[in-house]
Amino acid sequence: MSLDTYICKILSHKEIAPNVFDVTVKAPEIAAAAQPGQFLHVKCGDEIAMPLRRPISICSAGSGCVRFIYQVKGKGTEGLTKENDSLDILGPLGHGFVIDNETYKKPAVIGGGIGAYPLLYLTQKLKNAKVFMGFRTKELVTLETDFNMCAKEVKIATDDGSYGYHGFSIELLEETLKAGEADIIYCCGPKPMLKAVKDMAEKYNVKCQVSLEERMGCGIGACLTCSCETKTEGTWKYKRVCKNGPVFWSDEVVL
Amino acid sequence: MKNLKVNIAGVELNNPVIAASGTFGFGREYGEFYNLDELGAISVKGLTLNPREGNPPPRIAETYGGILNSVGLQNPGVKAFITYELPELKKHSCKVIANMAGSTFEDYYEMAEILSDSDVDMLEVNISCPNVRSGGVAFGTNASTIYEITKGIKKYAKKPVIIKLSPNVTDIGEMAVAAEQGGADAISLINTLLGMAIDINSRKPILANVKGGFSGPAVKPVAVRMVYEAKNKVKVPIIGMGGITTGDDAVEFMIAGASAVMVGTANFMNPYACPDVKKGILAYMDKYNIEDVNSIVNTVQL
Numbered sequence: 330m331s332l333d334t335y336i337c338k339i340l341s342h343k344e345i346a347p348n349v350f351d352v353t354v355k356a357p358e359i360a361a362a363a364q365p366g367q368f369l370h371v372k373c374g375d376e377i378a379m380p381l382r383r384p385i386s387i388c389s390a391g392s393g394c395v396r397f398i399y400q401v402k403g404k405g406t407e408g409l410t411k412e413n414d415s416l417d418i419l420g421p422l423g424h425g426f427v428i429d430n431e432t433y434k435k436p437a438v439i440g441g442g443i444g445a446y447p448l449l450y451l452t453q454k455l456k457n458a459k460v461f462m463g464f465r466t467k468e469l470v471t472l473e474t475d476f477n478m479c480a481k482e483v484k485i486a487t488d489d490g491s492y493g494y495h496g497f498s499i500e501l502l503e504e505t506l507k508a509g510e511a512d513i514i515y516c517c518g519p520k521p522m523l524k525a526v527k528d529m530a531e532k533y534n535v536k537c538q539v540s541l542e543e544r545m546g547c548g549i550g551a552c553l554t555c556s557c558e559t560k561t562e563g564t565w566k567y568k569r570v571c572k573n574g575p576v577f578w579s580d581e582v583v584l
Numbered sequence: 585m586k587n588l589k590v591n592i593a594g595v596e597l598n599n600p601v602i603a604a605s606g607t608f609g610f611g612r613e614y615g616e617f618y619n620l621d622e623l624g625a626i627s628v629k630g631l632t633l634n635p636r637e638g639n640p641p642p643r644i645a646e647t648y649g650g651i652l653n654s655v656g657l658q659n660p661g662v663k664a665f666i667t668y669e670l671p672e673l674k675k676h677s678c679k680v681i682a683n684m685a686g687s688t689f690e691d692y693y694e695m696a697e698i699l700s701d702s703d704v705d706m707l708e709v710n711i712s713c714p715n716v717r718s719g720g721v722a723f724g725t726n727a728s729t730i731y732e733i734t735k736g737i738k739k740y741a742k743k744p745v746i747i748k749l750s751p752n753v754t755d756i757g758e759m760a761v762a763a764e765q766g767g768a769d770a771i772s773l774i775n776t777l778l779g780m781a782i783d784i785n786s787r788k789p790i791l792a793n794v795k796g797g798f799s800g801p802a803v804k805p806v807a808v809r810m811v812y813e814a815k816n817k818v819k820v821p822i823i824g825m826g827g828i829t830t831g832d833d834a835v836e837f838m839i840a841g842a843s844a845v846m847v848g849t850a851n852f853m854n855p856y857a858c859p860d861v862k863k864g865i866l867a868y869m870d871k872y873n874i875e876d877v878n879s880i881v882n883t884v885q886l
Contacts (some may be wrong), residue, residue, distance in 0.1 A: 551609035554644035
């Protein structure tokens with residue numbers, strides 16, 4: 330059968346910024362199947378006390394290993410920080426980014442905060458990507474070296490100006506769009522950012538993909554809890570973030 | 585050869601493990617993990633007469649030992665179910681239970697009529713969805729209404745009728761009796777308990793719908809007690825559910841009086857929860873040298 334859960338040995342697990350942890354697990358089956366933008370559904374500890382797995386994006390995959398980065402937000406992610414030899418992972422799940430290096434020659438990749446992490450694997454698969462990353466402050470700036478190794482150009486912005494451009498990464502994106510230097514945008518970040526990027530893509534008439542986040546149950550499309558509003562040809566309906574997404578074309582989703 | 589077969593209102597199930605409505609869609613997703621023939625039956629996502637989009641997100645929140653949900657009966661409608669989903673389900677040997685919810689008596693009657701002309705094996709009447717005003721909870725908390733609606737549905741139904749009871753009542757035994765007197769062929773319980781969770785930082789409810797249905801391991805003792813109380817009042821078979829995650833949990837419900845069990849929230853924890861529960865029941869039977877699973881039912885030693 331095509332989907333499964335795996336007990337994955339943890340190869341490395343380190344804090345790369347305050348409350349942000351970088352994990353690499355041995356997971357040959359997941360690594361072989363993983364597409365940029367897909368996610369893992371991770372058991373975070375005692376399943377009776379915490380019945381739900383936590384959805385975490387794949388940061389990169391290859392050579393039988395999968396890397397993901399998480400921020401401690403609550404009990405589940407707190408549970409993940411505990412000393413573990415292995416993790417129970419269901420995945421890879423969902424539909425990732427559409428990558429078409431023939432049609433789109435000038436991709437722009439924009440991420441905010443922990444939304445930056447799933448974009449690394451994407452950027453590795455794109456050609457000539459321009460990357461714009463926004464973080465709150467210098468100590469949260471992460472993965473810059475990783476992005477530099479695969480992108481054409483990387484620009485970092487911080488809200489407080491403590492590192493790189495002082496302001497939002499979306500302002501950097503707009504300069505590129507104005508100059509006609511992007512023909513597709515890929516975005517992952519907090520909802521206000523997704524909305525601003527979606528609006529900007531419409532303004533400059535550039536195709537755009539956004540990766541959404543929602544509280545999730547099963548992770549495989551059965552329970553209908555992680556719904557997002559979508560609109561096609563004037564009629565709206567709820568789609569499943571876990572199964573139809575997490576990546577959607579920005580003109581399809583209502584943000 | 586151990587016997588796992590159980591008979592619920594004339595319908596023979598390969599084993600007593602049923603996937604609970606609302607946690608299993610129409611089986612497609614879990615069918616990617618294992619062969620659905622493993623199951624005794626599937627109770628499909630709650631159906632309404634017309635398609636419903638459900639409640640706004642967030643629709644799920646985790647609390648200690650359980651979850652709250654407020655999906656609000658998102659479903660493609662009973663006709664789309666029969667056309668697009670049922671033929672796929674019928675390729676399997678597991679039985680198909682059509683779970684249905686309505687906002688008026690007439691909705692239930694019409695659905696019972698439509699579904700009776702389809703290939704479903706049984707009807708499960710959701711008169712206890714806590715998430716939509718029109719989802720039947722108003723019907724499910726009053727004994728005389730349960731009696732009336734059951735009696736009405738029985739006139740239209742040509743398939744066995746299971747009445748799914750709400751735990752949000754003072755006396756579950758009274759509700760079970762009302763369903764039985766109305767002509768129910770079986771009853772299932774418990775639906776979710778009405779609950780609420782608040783984010784103390786924003787002081788906002790986590791669910792957009794404010795309140796939701798509570799399920800998962802934490803509700804199990806309440807559910808076992810209610811199955812036990814209902815069994816003391818009625819003769820019709822009982823399908824027990826509420827926090828079952830292992831074979832031992834299932835056995836506990838059967839000892840309390842359930843002839844079969846439903847597994848719900850556990851599917852989210854472990855996609856193999858249903859087959860694992862089945863294996864666990866068999867392990868219990870091995871341990872105590874039990875040949876027939878039916879011999880466990882209603883055997884509480886007081």
